[in-house]
Amino acid sequence: MKRRQFRISDVFVIGFAMFAVFFGAGNLIFPPFLGLASGKGWFTGFLCFVTADVGLAIFTMLLMVRRQDQEGSILSNLGSVPSKLINVLVMLCVGPLLCVPRTCATTFEMAVLPLLPQFPAWLFSVLFFVVVFLLTIRSSKVVDIIGKVLTPLLLLTLAVLCFKGIIQPIGEIADAAPIRHVIKEGFLAGYQTMDVFGSMVMTLLVLGAAARKGYTEKKLQFRVVALSSVVAAACLFLVYGALTYLGATTSTTDVGDVNQAGLVVLVTELLLKRLGVYLLALIVFFACLTTAVGLVSSTAEFFTVLLKKVSYWQVSLAICLCGAGISSIGISAMIRFATPLLNVVYPLLLTQIGLSAAGRLIRKKSVFRGAAIGALAYCLPEAACTLGLPLQAIYAMPLSALGFGWVLPALIGALIGLLLPEKSGSAASTVPGTPEQKLRPKGEPKPEEDCVTIITMIPPAISNKQ
Numbered sequence: 001m002k003r004r005q006f007r008i009s010d011v012f013v014i015g016f017a018m019f020a021v022f023f024g025a026g027n028l029i030f031p032p033f034l035g036l037a038s039g040k041g042w043f044t045g046f047l048c049f050v051t052a053d054v055g056l057a058i059f060t061m062l063l064m065v066r067r068q069d070q071e072g073s074i075l076s077n078l079g080s081v082p083s084k085l086i087n088v089l090v091m092l093c094v095g096p097l098l099c100v101p102r103t104c105a106t107t108f109e110m111a112v113l114p115l116l117p118q119f120p121a122w123l124f125s126v127l128f129f130v131v132v133f134l135l136t137i138r139s140s141k142v143v144d145i146i147g148k149v150l151t152p153l154l155l156l157t158l159a160v161l162c163f164k165g166i167i168q169p170i171g172e173i174a175d176a177a178p179i180r181h182v183i184k185e186g187f188l189a190g191y192q193t194m195d196v197f198g199s200m201v202m203t204l205l206v207l208g209a210a211a212r213k214g215y216t217e218k219k220l221q222f223r224v225v226a227l228s229s230v231v232a233a234a235c236l237f238l239v240y241g242a243l244t245y246l247g248a249t250t251s252t253t254d255v256g257d258v259n260q261a262g263l264v265v266l267v268t269e270l271l272l273k274r275l276g277v278y279l280l281a282l283i284v285f286f287a288c289l290t291t292a293v294g295l296v297s298s299t300a301e302f303f304t305v306l307l308k309k310v311s312y313w314q315v316s317l318a319i320c321l322c323g324a325g326i327s328s329i330g331i332s333a334m335i336r337f338a339t340p341l342l343n344v345v346y347p348l349l350l351t352q353i354g355l356s357a358a359g360r361l362i363r364k365k366s367v368f369r370g371a372a373i374g375a376l377a378y379c380l381p382e383a384a385c386t387l388g389l390p391l392q393a394i395y396a397m398p399l400s401a402l403g404f405g406w407v408l409p410a411l412i413g414a415l416i417g418l419l420l421p422e423k424s425g426s427a428a429s430t431v432p433g434t435p436e437q438k439l440r441p442k443g444e445p446k447p448e449e450d451c452v453t454i455i456t457m458i459p460p461a462i463s464n465k466q
Contacts, residue, residue: 010213011224015231017209021202022057022195022236024291026099026106028158028284029260029331030189031240032267035247036255038182039174042248045186046241052190054236057199058229060353064203065225067356074200074349074356077368088306089345094197095299096319098338101327103292104128109261109331111281111288114269122328129320129327132292136300136320137313154283155239157276162242164271165249174251184403191342192335196349246271259332296320340383347375347406355414366417374413378406 031049038045064074075083093099108124179185206228210221246267255266268276300315307315326334351371355362362368378397382405385391397405 006215006220006224010210010215011227012231014206014209014213014224015228016235018202018206018228018232019235021205022054022198022232023239024103024287026102026288026291027053027193027195028243028264029106029110030192031243032247032250032263033260034186034189035244035249036251036263037179037185038244038248039176039178039251040248041182042173042244042251043241045182045189046244048183048186049190049244050237050240052187053193053195054233054240056190056350056353057195058233059357060196061199061203061206062222062226062229063353063357064200065207065222074352077352077355077365078372079365079369082369082372086345086348090197090200090349091299091302093194093338093341093345095295095302096322097326098334098341099194099197100292100295100299100319100323101325102331102334103288103295104323104327105329105331105334106261107285107288108327109259110265111285114265114277115281121330125324125327128289128292129324131289132296132323133316133320135289135293136296136316154287157279157283158239158243161268161271161276162239162246165246165267166242168271169249170246170267170270171249171251171253173248178251181401181403184401187403188339188343191346192338194342196346259330260335261331292323296323340386343386344376344379344383347379347410348372351375351410351414364417364420364422366420366422367414368417370413370415370417370420371410372413374409374411374416375406377413378409382406 031046034045034049035042060074067074075086078086104125107128108121112119112124206225207221210224213224215221215224247263250263250267250270255263258266265277265280268280272279296316296319299319300312303315304310304312329337351374352368355368355371378394381391381394382400385394394400395405398408399405
């Protein structure tokens with residue numbers, strides 16, 4: 001393939017594709033609820049949300065694109081077993097534990113419950129995942145067609161919704177925020193989207209799209225992906241900002257005891273009347289269906305390669321069964337269940353992403369491992385505290401009120417790792433990709449043998465099997 005001259009039109013094509021992948025229907029539910037809870041501080045909460053969601057996801061993607069010529073993954077510095085466990089945990093979150101069941105629960109609470117309030121949640125879960133399973137294992141263009149039609153339609157509906165909500169606000173914005181720590185809640189809402197997990201998987205798709213357009217040189221690939229990321233980030237910034245503002249305009253309105261999904265439906269009905277609710281229900285149903293198929297397909301590919309002796313359809317069936325069981329507990333319960341888990345996984349990933357961004361300035365693996373251990377030393381007790389254990393003393397740590405209590409322990413762990421002496425003659429104690437790593441000790445397993453990474457295990461056609 002010939003090298004292609006850089007064209008700005010390619011930037012927008014790839015950028016809009018990135019936006020469509022990141023902007024799932026499930027992500028609709030978090031910005032409005034954050035706005036409702038933040039009141040006049042809605043913009044501060046929104047900035048924290050987009051930083052933890054869009055900013056971190058795109059930064060991770062760009063980091064992985066930059067590192068594609070190096071050995072190992074972002075997590076490989078932790079060692080074979082820890083990296084495998086974390087990769088498996090990430091894919092469980094993306095798949096059967098959180099993201100997959102959330103597509104079903106979001107569909108039920110936004111598309112079915114407002115129109116058929118007596119319809120059993122468990123029955124809808126079964127029907128939804130029967131369709132998902134059939135579309136996942138059968139070669140079909142249905143999902144592609146629905147995705148290409150529904151994403152623009154969803155954006156058009158949201159544009160009308162946001163435009164009317166801005167020129168004719170639902171109500172005044174509350175002076176006092178109902179929540180105590182707007183910054184912390186903004187970051188936590190960003191964590192709940194789990195777009196960082198998706199970005200770790202989506203890097204291959206973006207690189208593939210760039211390569212198909214003729215950008216085969218690594219520097220040129222990075223340039224086009226970086227500029228495309230700016231396009232995607234700008235679109236996400238506008239959409240999420242408008243949705244957060246709409247939620248803030250309901251902060252002085254008696255909305256009752258609504259959850260994240262219920263608030264989106266209520267805002268739609270207040271602004272676009274009942275017709276808007278019907279349109280939103282139709283769009284969300286198909287949008288979440290396509291998202292579910294893509295997530296089940298990619299997760300099934302991962303575990304099929306990992307487990308080896310289990311077939312693709314068997315893994316897909318297991319994921320669908322698990323998704324059907326978890327989705328029936330509802331969005332609110334799923335968010336409560338996800339919070340302690342994400343509060344452990346995200347800081348752990350952040351330490352590795354931040355240190356990896358330093359490139360060759362940090363070469364010792366003990367620094368990466370020390371930072372991870374330090375973060376876990378705070379995050380595990382904090383997660384236990386959210387589950388009811390009497391460990392409130394953990395919140396005495398600096399920055400804990402803002403959700404960053406893990407930062408100081410991580411820094412201390414990294415410093416200890418930096419001061420630890422290297423094992424004599426151990427080139428393996430350096431970060432993969434550095435010159436020292438080329439002299440691997442005899443008998444040392446190769447990175448592809450000792451580290452199961454998301455990037456190497458999932459094939460390019462990750463979004464669907466179609």
